[in-house]
Amino acid sequence: MAERWTVIVHGGAKTIAPPAEQRNRAGCSAAAAAAAAVVRAGGCAVEAVQAAIRVLEDDPAFNAGFGSVLTADGQVEMDAALMDGTTLDVGAVACVRRLRNPIRAAAAILRARPVLLCGSGAERFAHEAGLELCRPDEMISPERLASEHRSAHDTVGCVVRDRAGNLAAGTSTGGLPGKHPGRIGDSPIPGCGLFADSALGAASLSGDGESIIRTMVAARIAAGLERLDAQQAADLLPSLLARVGGAAGAIVVDRDGAVGIAHTSEHFAIGIQTDRMDAPAGMIHAREWKGIQP
Numbered sequence: 001m002a003e004r005w006t007v008i009v010h011g012g013a014k015t016i017a018p019p020a021e022q023r024n025r026a027g028c029s030a031a032a033a034a035a036a037a038v039v040r041a042g043g044c045a046v047e048a049v050q051a052a053i054r055v056l057e058d059d060p061a062f063n064a065g066f067g068s069v070l071t072a073d074g075q076v077e078m079d080a081a082l083m084d085g086t087t088l089d090v091g092a093v094a095c096v097r098r099l100r101n102p103i104r105a106a107a108a109i110l111r112a113r114p115v116l117l118c119g120s121g122a123e124r125f126a127h128e129a130g131l132e133l134c135r136p137d138e139m140i141s142p143e144r145l146a147s148e149h150r151s152a153h154d155t156v157g158c159v160v161r162d163r164a165g166n167l168a169a170g171t172s173t174g175g176l177p178g179k180h181p182g183r184i185g186d187s188p189i190p191g192c193g194l195f196a197d198s199a200l201g202a203a204s205l206s207g208d209g210e211s212i213i214r215t216m217v218a219a220r221i222a223a224g225l226e227r228l229d230a231q232q233a234a235d236l237l238p239s240l241l242a243r244v245g246g247a248a249g250a251i252v253v254d255r256d257g258a259v260g261i262a263h264t265s266e267h268f269a270i271g272i273q274t275d276r277m278d279a280p281a282g283m284i285h286a287r288e289w290k291g292i293q294p
């Protein structure tokens with residue numbers, strides 16, 4: 001199994017209207033390709049997750065980085081996290097407004113003592129680590145000001161198993177549209193929106209953050225991997241959410257590189273590439289993967 005590698009990205013658990021299908025497939029596929037390039041070149045899972053998420057943060061089609069949704073006050077407030085499944089290090093930021101790529105700030109915190117920094121303290125940490133700060137209004141895309149783009153769950157995430165068997169998970173989001181200023185979702189909280197343990201597997205979520213936090217979805221999927229395969233563990237999602245309601249999607253990779261995908265939303269934007277695929281696949285529903293998996 002040592003050489004086997006797997007990259008899975010998501011671009012949100014949501015309903016995708018036909019005109020938006022292509023850009024969801026293309027965006028996820030480009031992000032998977034970016035992570036795959038890192039792994040192929042001998043890079044580690046953490047670096048690959050970061051590469052994929054940066055691509056999605058820079059793509060205004062997704063609710064992360066530039067193009068994040070707006071709060072009730074018309075501002076962008078972003079959350080992001082990165083987890084290294086080999087060391088169990090986590091770096092996370094919440095409610096940041098002046099960072100073009102919040103996942104880079106999460107990476108800067110990864111090896112430091114804090115797990116999660118918020119707001120101006122997170123921005124200061126990132127700046128001291130060498131990241132440039134921008135004006136908050138530079139993160140607002142024209143599309144997000146248009147009412148028809150206010151309601152999607154376009155959060156992004158990625159899980160990777162690299163060739164050495166290291167696992168990592170990441171997430172990045174502007175949160176829910178119209179959220180209360182200061183609200184923090186599941187995405188930067190380990191065990192909720194993401195989790196990685198190289199002895200078990202890695203998971204990254206999208207969906208209704210309050211539901212995902214209250215049911216600790218990522219940690220429970222990872223715990224499920226002690227007895228289930230990757231797809232069976234992902235398939236725990238509907239039962240985990242049953243008591244609280246809400247829609248979500250989960251991408252899962254197990255310690256051997258097997259893929260699991262589940263969503264209770266109508267669609268789920270996904271990109272996958274593995275060592276057994278010549279090119280990345282961009283999908284909008286888990287059933288598409290069943291048809292193409294090598």
Ligand code: ASP
Pocket residue numbers: 012013063152153154155173174175176184185186187193205206207208209210
């Ligand atoms: N889970 C994110 C949040 O609640 C939203 C999403 O997945 O789009 O902040």
